[in-house]
Amino acid sequence: MSVRALKPLKETQTRILDAAEELFMQHGFEGASMRMLTARAGVNLAAVNYHFGSKDALVEAVFRRRLDPMNAERLAELDRLEAEAPGRTLTPQAIIRAFIGASLRMIEDTRGGGRTFSRLLGRAYTEPAKSIRQLIGRMYAPAMERFKAAFVRALPEVPTDELVWRMHFMFGTLAYTLAATDTVQLIAGAKPEDRYDARVLEDRLTAFMSAGLLAPLPGAQHVRIAA
Amino acid sequence: MSVRALKPLKETQTRILDAAEELFMQHGFEGASMRMLTARAGVNLAAVNYHFGSKDALVEAVFRRRLDPMNAERLAELDRLEAEAPGRTLTPQAIIRAFIGASLRMIEDTRGGGRTFSRLLGRAYTEPAKSIRQLIGRMYAPAMERFKAAFVRALPEVPTDELVWRMHFMFGTLAYTLAATDTVQLIAGAKPEDRYDARVLEDRLTAFMSAGLLAPLPGAQHVRIAA
DNA sequence: GTATCATTCAAACGTTCGTTTGAAAGCGAG
DNA sequence: CTCGCTTTCAAACGAACGTTTGAATGATAC
Numbered sequence: 001m002s003v004r005a006l007k008p009l010k011e012t013q014t015r016i017l018d019a020a021e022e023l024f025m026q027h028g029f030e031g032a033s034m035r036m037l038t039a040r041a042g043v044n045l046a047a048v049n050y051h052f053g054s055k056d057a058l059v060e061a062v063f064r065r066r067l068d069p070m071n072a073e074r075l076a077e078l079d080r081l082e083a084e085a086p087g088r089t090l091t092p093q094a095i096i097r098a099f100i101g102a103s104l105r106m107i108e109d110t111r112g113g114g115r116t117f118s119r120l121l122g123r124a125y126t127e128p129a130k131s132i133r134q135l136i137g138r139m140y141a142p143a144m145e146r147f148k149a150a151f152v153r154a155l156p157e158v159p160t161d162e163l164v165w166r167m168h169f170m171f172g173t174l175a176y177t178l179a180a181t182d183t184v185q186l187i188a189g190a191k192p193e194d195r196y197d198a199r200v201l202e203d204r205l206t207a208f209m210s211a212g213l214l215a216p217l218p219g220a221q222h223v224r225i226a227a
Numbered sequence: 228m229s230v231r232a233l234k235p236l237k238e239t240q241t242r243i244l245d246a247a248e249e250l251f252m253q254h255g256f257e258g259a260s261m262r263m264l265t266a267r268a269g270v271n272l273a274a275v276n277y278h279f280g281s282k283d284a285l286v287e288a289v290f291r292r293r294l295d296p297m298n299a300e301r302l303a304e305l306d307r308l309e310a311e312a313p314g315r316t317l318t319p320q321a322i323i324r325a326f327i328g329a330s331l332r333m334i335e336d337t338r339g340g341g342r343t344f345s346r347l348l349g350r351a352y353t354e355p356a357k358s359i360r361q362l363i364g365r366m367y368a369p370a371m372e373r374f375k376a377a378f379v380r381a382l383p384e385v386p387t388d389e390l391v392w393r394m395h396f397m398f399g400t401l402a403y404t405l406a407a408t409d410t411v412q413l414i415a416g417a418k419p420e421d422r423y424d425a426r427v428l429e430d431r432l433t434a435f436m437s438a439g440l441l442a443p444l445p446g447a448q449h450v451r452i453a454a
Numbered sequence: 455g456t457a458t459c460a461t462t463c464a465a466a467c468g469t470t471c472g473t474t475t476g477a478a479a480g481c482g483a484g
Numbered sequence: 485c486t487c488g489c490t491t492t493c494a495a496a497c498g499a500a501c502g503t504t505t506g507a508a509t510g511a512t513a514c
Contacts, residue, residue, distance in 0.1 A: 028355035030257040072412030126350040126406040128255035169400045169435045176399020179353040203445035218430035
């Protein structure tokens, strides 16, 4: 009972963020109520409004806590790659790994809640509420610009229009993988247990995505005939 | 004012389904309330419970109306392909087109609400509520089994484990494309206006997906060295 | 016409929602 | 110990939720 032996292990705000992360993932932003949330965090019902202002502000705080560092990590990795090979063009594979690496490392963090956040993030890409999609868009914007430029340089033979589409497809692949809807089991035979070995998953995703990026252009054969 | 001049243009149940489709897409299943829904449909508040039993049952009806015919269409197309070339193995491209074609044709249906449903469906794959993901899973199960078998036959050089992953990735690509989160605009330069030409989109998706399916195996070089 | 059934309607049900309030408790500085 | 400030607490707010009810209306058959 000595010095602050009774103090809770984590600060109130952190405990709220952790609880919100998990319950937003399980029940969605509207489905997770303030009462569920504060009960899970072990804090008073009014604590969310006191510390964050409103439920909407809490949603934003939940994303900012993880997403801002994650995108900074992505950009740092891209900086590192470009600094290591000045002048030379990067391979698509290297750029892909720089982009998806941060996401996949987060999946492996089962203790600190990173995995929970990954699933939440994967679902947020297709969130109905426009305010949330806009929030995500704003947080990604700077990183997306840099990565788009890197892909354009790395793949000069792919028209930019087509490349934007293929980046869009890559994004869908990553989002769906992060969402990890393990209970859907759309494809019989999927093994959820080895689903989260980040290294293997990164290899698989990189192989799939880089092949898709480099695919022959859809209308190529027609152009050849005409030329 | 003659014979049934005052009768509403559509049956009550259809009008409810149409309104639900749109509002579920815009606000999510929890975010769209019965009062919003019945007001949009121009029917009494009690009509949903009278005709469908409950809100949950309405959600299921919304999906069944479009998803059952869509999956039947997919299977019929696969049947047709296999009947046309008895004994021969299908190309991955043909199987991909059989699977994504029905979805993409629905995107083009802007009058009948098919496009609205496409976006709803794309989002439902990552829906937090377990009951809905299970509902989707049940409705897809028969078709998924057939398509998995077709891909296994068409790609004997790809181990089944890897193939299941790649089908998973394909699914994510399609889901994200269907969701069509046009307001996110994660990638600057995307042109939403030509986004829904189903034929072009089918070509682009098929090129990306088939390249991903046929990608070199991640650990291939290591295996070769050992052999 | 009348009886029968399906459908629509306004009103109310009890519950839960996000937020606010004002007092109580905790706590470091003087 | 007391002051000033931050944080927690129980209670209540009005609003909106999904659902139910019982009467009114519509359509069909005899």
